[in-house]
Amino acid sequence: MQSSKAVIRTQIKLPFTEAIRISFQSLRIRFWRSIITTLGILFGIAFLVAVLTGGTIRTAVIADEEQVIDAFAGDAEVGISSQQYWLVIMSLVVCVVGISNAMLMSVTERFREIGTMKCLGALDRFIVVLFLLESSLQGLAGAIAGALVGTGFAVLVNLKAYGWKVFYSFPWFVGPPEAPFGVIPVIIGGCVVGMVLAVIGAAGPAFRAAKMPPVEAMRVDA
Numbered sequence: 001m002q003s004s005k006a007v008i009r010t011q012i013k014l015p016f017t018e019a020i021r022i023s024f025q026s027l028r029i030r031f032w033r034s035i036i037t038t039l040g041i042l043f044g045i046a047f048l049v050a051v052l053t054g055g056t057i058r059t060a061v062i063a064d065e066e067q068v069i070d071a072f073a074g075d076a077e078v079g080i081s082s083q084q085y086w087l088v089i090m091s092l093v094v095c096v097v098g099i100s101n102a103m104l105m106s107v108t109e110r111f112r113e114i115g116t117m118k119c120l121g122a123l124d125r126f127i128v129v130l131f132l133l134e135s136s137l138q139g140l141a142g143a144i145a146g147a148l149v150g151t152g153f154a155v156l157v158n159l160k161a162y163g164w165k166v167f168y169s170f171p172w173f174v175g176p177p178e179a180p181f182g183v184i185p186v187i188i189g190g191c192v193v194g195m196v197l198a199v200i201g202a203a204g205p206a207f208r209a210a211k212m213p214p215v216e217a218m219r220v221d222a
Helices: 002-013 016-029 029-063 068-071 082-109 111-119 124-162 183-210 214-219
Strands: none
Touching: 016 029, 016 124, 029 068, 029 082, 029 111, 029 124, 082 111, 082 183, 111 124, 111 214, 124 183
């Protein structure tokens, strides 16, 4: 009995590239639902990157012109306000809730598929990896697009306010003390945050799918 279990575990252990292929195939089959989930991540990361990048660019332009004191006395804002941080946090929370809802719906409509895989010997870990891979791929795609959209929006807004001075003082890697992270680190950070949020949002549905008894899953009507 022990040897047969070992054989089964060896047979169902697929390489990571194969798991990625299966995840891509599943996303392609459920293309429009994947697009909706990806758009939720895109908007959340775009807002995050736009706020952070916009504050960094604005502060860099003002600091480069040596008008920091006048800026504080006037209407221009330096850095990022606490209200903007709260808006970003709330948008990311809504993003996670949307991902969780989409993944729960995906689990519900894939009961038979999950049951079949488990009847064929798929381990709980394999089911979890598949769902988390699907979600992380959506998160990466949405985060990259959102980071680019957010950066472009922030540049356009600051171009309207400060003109071509934006490009002379553009903080690529390091910003001023009030906003020390440059544009490139913010974009990279936004992509990482998008993937992490996607994995967090999919964790609950993935574990629910993994713990589902095969017999009950197979009983559900397609």
